[in-house]
Amino acid sequence: MAKLTIADLKKIKEKQHATFALREGGNRAKVTVHMGTCGIAAGARNIMSALMEEIEQSKIEDVITTTSGCAGFCAREPMVTVEILNQPPVKYGDLTQDKIREIFKEHVIGGKPIEKYALVVGSETTY
Amino acid sequence: MEKYRANLLLCAGTGCVATGTPRVRETLKAELEKQGLADEIKIVLTGCNGFCAEGPVMLVYPDEIFYQKLTVEEIPKLVEEHFLKGRPYEKLMFKDAEKKTAIPLMNDIPFFKHQILRVLRNKGMIDPDSLEEYIARDGYLATAKALTEMTTEDIIKVIKDSGLRGRGGAGFPTGLKWKFASKSVADQKYMLCNGDEGDPGAFMDRSVMEADPHSVIEGMIIGAKAIGASKGVIYVRAEYPLAVKRLQLAIDKCLEAGLLGENILDSGFDFNLEIYLGAGAFVCGEETALMRSIEGQRGMPRPRPPFPAHKGLWDKPSVLNNVETLAQIAPIIMEGAEWYRTLGTEKSAGTKVFALTGDIKNVGLVEVPMGIPLRRIIYDIGGGINKKNKKFKAVQLGGPSGGCIPEELLDIPVTYEDINKTGAIVGSGGMVVMDEDTCMVSTAKFFLEFTAEESCGKCTPCRVGTRVMLDMLIDICKGQGKKGDIETLLDLSKDIIATSLCGLGQTAPNPILTTIKYFQNEYESHINDHWCKAGICSNLCSFHINEENCKGCGKCLRGCPSNAIVGEKKKPHRVIQEQCVQCRSCYDACPFGAIEIKPTLKKPAEPVTQDEGVTK
Ligand SMILES: Cc1cc2nc3c(=O)[nH]c(=O)nc-3n(C[C@H](O)[C@H](O)[C@H](O)COP(=O)(O)O)c2cc1C
Ligand code: FES
Numbered sequence: 001m002a003k004l005t006i007a008d009l010k011k012i013k014e015k016q017h018a019t020f021a022l023r024e025g026g027n028r029a030k031v032t033v034h035m036g037t038c039g040i041a042a043g044a045r046n047i048m049s050a051l052m053e054e055i056e057q058s059k060i061e062d063v064i065t066t067t068s069g070c071a072g073f074c075a076r077e078p079m080v081t082v083e084i085l086n087q088p089p090v091k092y093g094d095l096t097q098d099k100i101r102e103i104f105k106e107h108v109i110g111g112k113p114i115e116k117y118a119l120v121v122g123s124e125t126t127y
Numbered sequence: 128m129e130k131y132r133a134n135l136l137l138c139a140g141t142g143c144v145a146t147g148t149p150r151v152r153e154t155l156k157a158e159l160e161k162q163g164l165a166d167e168i169k170i171v172l173t174g175c176n177g178f179c180a181e182g183p184v185m186l187v188y189p190d191e192i193f194y195q196k197l198t199v200e201e202i203p204k205l206v207e208e209h210f211l212k213g214r215p216y217e218k219l220m221f222k223d224a225e226k227k228t229a230i231p232l233m234n235d236i237p238f239f240k241h242q243i244l245r246v247l248r249n250k251g252m253i254d255p256d257s258l259e260e261y262i263a264r265d266g267y268l269a270t271a272k273a274l275t276e277m278t279t280e281d282i283i284k285v286i287k288d289s290g291l292r293g294r295g296g297a298g299f300p301t302g303l304k305w306k307f308a309s310k311s312v313a314d315q316k317y318m319l320c321n322g323d324e325g326d327p328g329a330f331m332d333r334s335v336m337e338a339d340p341h342s343v344i345e346g347m348i349i350g351a352k353a354i355g356a357s358k359g360v361i362y363v364r365a366e367y368p369l370a371v372k373r374l375q376l377a378i379d380k381c382l383e384a385g386l387l388g389e390n391i392l393d394s395g396f397d398f399n400l401e402i403y404l405g406a407g408a409f410v411c412g413e414e415t416a417l418m419r420s421i422e423g424q425r426g427m428p429r430p431r432p433p434f435p436a437h438k439g440l441w442d443k444p445s446v447l448n449n450v451e452t453l454a455q456i457a458p459i460i461m462e463g464a465e466w467y468r469t470l471g472t473e474k475s476a477g478t479k480v481f482a483l484t485g486d487i488k489n490v491g492l493v494e495v496p497m498g499i500p501l502r503r504i505i506y507d508i509g510g511g512i513n514k515k516n517k518k519f520k521a522v523q524l525g526g527p528s529g530g531c532i533p534e535e536l537l538d539i540p541v542t543y544e545d546i547n548k549t550g551a552i553v554g555s556g557g558m559v560v561m562d563e564d565t566c567m568v569s570t571a572k573f574f575l576e577f578t579a580e581e582s583c584g585k586c587t588p589c590r591v592g593t594r595v596m597l598d599m600l601i602d603i604c605k606g607q608g609k610k611g612d613i614e615t616l617l618d619l620s621k622d623i624i625a626t627s628l629c630g631l632g633q634t635a636p637n638p639i640l641t642t643i644k645y646f647q648n649e650y651e652s653h654i655n656d657h658w659c660k661a662g663i664c665s666n667l668c669s670f671h672i673n674e675e676n677c678k679g680c681g682k683c684l685r686g687c688p689s690n691a692i693v694g695e696k697k698k699p700h701r702v703i704q705e706q707c708v709q710c711r712s713c714y715d716a717c718p719f720g721a722i723e724i725k726p727t728l729k730k731p732a733e734p735v736t737q738d739e740g741v742t743k
Contacts, residue, residue: 006271006275006393025191052132066132066213067213069212
């Protein structure tokens with residue numbers, strides 16, 4: 001490591017921000033990928049990978065992703081739930097990698113749910 | 128940039144490494160790979176989390192779920208359930224003692240809920256080997272501020288105003304100590320850190336050095352600037368290999384990054400830091416002895432004055448601060464004196480870390496605001512006595528220099544002043560809880576054995592005095608106590624305190640004084656009635672079965688190593704006294720409390736040395 005200046009300290013702190021946002025809490029949005037046996041069989045793993053790619057490329061840091069069990073609507077898997085702070089959660093079903101990318105841009109970043117893919121709005125939050 | 132959706136903060140403190148972290152980590156890594164999760168979930172090794180009794184422990188972010196007692200066998204299931212399918216795995220969660228229900232979130236577990244973290248702000252939060260992670264948590268910003276925006280006077284003022292007092296035992300105001308040293312004029316001064324941690328059972332400083340080495344280094348850089356020192360030494364006992372390794376790595380990284388060495392952060396300030404390994408003698412924790420030890424001499428204290436602020440290491444002005452004291456410097460520089468004073472009391476500001484051990488449910492490291500009642504630490508955080516139906520008897524504070532505090536004083540606030548009034552000391556923060564099965568004379572004897580052994584021998588009152596008192600305690604516990612012993616012990620204590628050279632001798636009588644003060648009746652029953660009511664001193668007790676309470680379950684009979692118990696199943700049993708060796712196993716085995724402890728049946732007048740020949 002080269003000799004640090006005070007400006008470098010701040011840069012390092014910024015760079016680590018994503019990691020610590022994860023550990024310190026205070027996130028703006030949370031995306032839950034449902035990974036029951038049914039979800040995994042229907043391709044939930046690919047949905048997660050696409051989502052992680054999007055997050056990484058967009059350099060967004062206040063969004064966390066997590067997994068949870070079967071959402072009880074196995075026929076419509078793969079499913080995700082998008083929760084934005086102070087907004088009702090939205091469940092999406094029948095996802096593909098393209099759809100999740102679109103949802104990420106429109107809803108998670110843009111804040112506008114995509115109604116045509118949405119299954120339900122306003123189930124209980126997990127915040 | 129790598130992006131993970133979850134971080135697993137696996138404790139790699141000394142406790143958890145001993146209970147299995149290395150193996151758990153291997154398995155965890157393999158399982159994450161097997162499930163294709165290695166790119167999504169990151170394992171981070173941290174320093175001690177504090178809840179060592181439950182180790183190995185792991186905290187999962189962002190969920191904040193706490194797992195404990197991890198085993199290699201359970202890992203595959205944990206990975207599949209929680210990390211793949213998102214179903215937190217109850218089996219490895221902390222269980223509520225009464226209701227037996229799992230408590231998933233770390234901050235809901237009582238042990239953690241009542242703590243407020245300042246010293247331990249980064250414990251289990253960062254990888255101690257990563258300078259970047261420390262910086263991410265505002266690390267070295269205080270150094271930058273102190274070196275470029277503050278004068279020596281500014282730094283000393285904020286530390287003084289904060290009310291921070293040294294955490295190494297004596298509680299001396301840190302700002303004042305720095306001020307004295309800054310006023311000394313010399314071509315060379317030294318900033319020193321005391322990581323000797325000699326109190327038996329204490330592990331606060333070790334945990335800070337292991338979990339957050341940079342916080343100590345940062346405190347030293349700022350202290351060095353305040354007193355005008357260009358060299359520093361961290362004195363750590365060699366029995367702390369992990370702390371030494373992490374500190375050394377941290378120092379190396381700082382040198383590379385220009386946070387140590389010449390012209391730190393382009394401020395024009397130079398500070399060089401090295402580690403000195405101590406051989407683990409208790410007296411070397413005393414400041415003047417520690418300095419002799421660094422100089423390569425035998426670790427013996429010398430009279431003060433001259434105080435180290437004028438003539439310390441190599442006879443140059445020096446400041447020695449404890450690890451925990453130093454770890455609090457950076458946040459005070461950043462947040463200010465007022466912020467520091469928001470916790471604690473007027474004269475005892477801020478928080479203090481305690482190592483909670485003994486007969487208590489939740490053993491571990493706890494940080495609490497000063498001024499909190501002792502009872503809350505022991506019951507709300509510690510969860511109370513660990514054995515069912517056993518009552519609290521005393522809590523020992525301050526290790527061999529401290530004393531025992533009884534039940535009726537548990538509501539006093541934990542401050543330097545209030546604890547001193549009881550005869551104990553806050554000390555470095557060892558807190559040993561004892562239940563009703565403890566013999567207080569034996570407890571005093573235990574600590575005296577330690578101080579008599581560790582006395583450096585330089586001054587007579589300490590060298591001979593502690594030995595004489597120890598011999599008297601040994602005699603009392605053997606049944607050879609005499610009338611007047613208590614008074615003699617009190618007299619000797621007074622003289623030793625008044626005439627010893629250093630803190631070791633001056634505080635060594637404390638365990639005796641407090642046990643006599645609060646439990647004099649135990650000394651009396653040992654001496655006069657030849658009766659150790661706790662059944663610890665085997666020459667001073669006999670064991671009997673209360674026929675009304677005995678259910679004839681046979682547990683005592685099966686556990687007795689000398690076949691001294693007889694009786695038919697479901698009928699009251701009996702102890703054959705001639706065969707009983709007072710090992711106490713029946714007392715511990717009986718689920719019904721039917722074993723009674725009475726005075727010894729041996730003839731008391733006989734000297735024990737001859738007695739031993741007869742009974743064996
Ligand atoms: C016998 C004896 C042992 C001591 N052991 C330690 C120790 O292990 N660690 C420590 O920090 N201070 C220990 N001290 C206190 C130190 O002498 C000194 O007061 C302290 O390190 C100063 O730091 P502080 O002002 O930050 O508390 C000991 C004192 C005595 C008399
Ligand atoms: S070593 Fe892991 S909790 Fe203390």
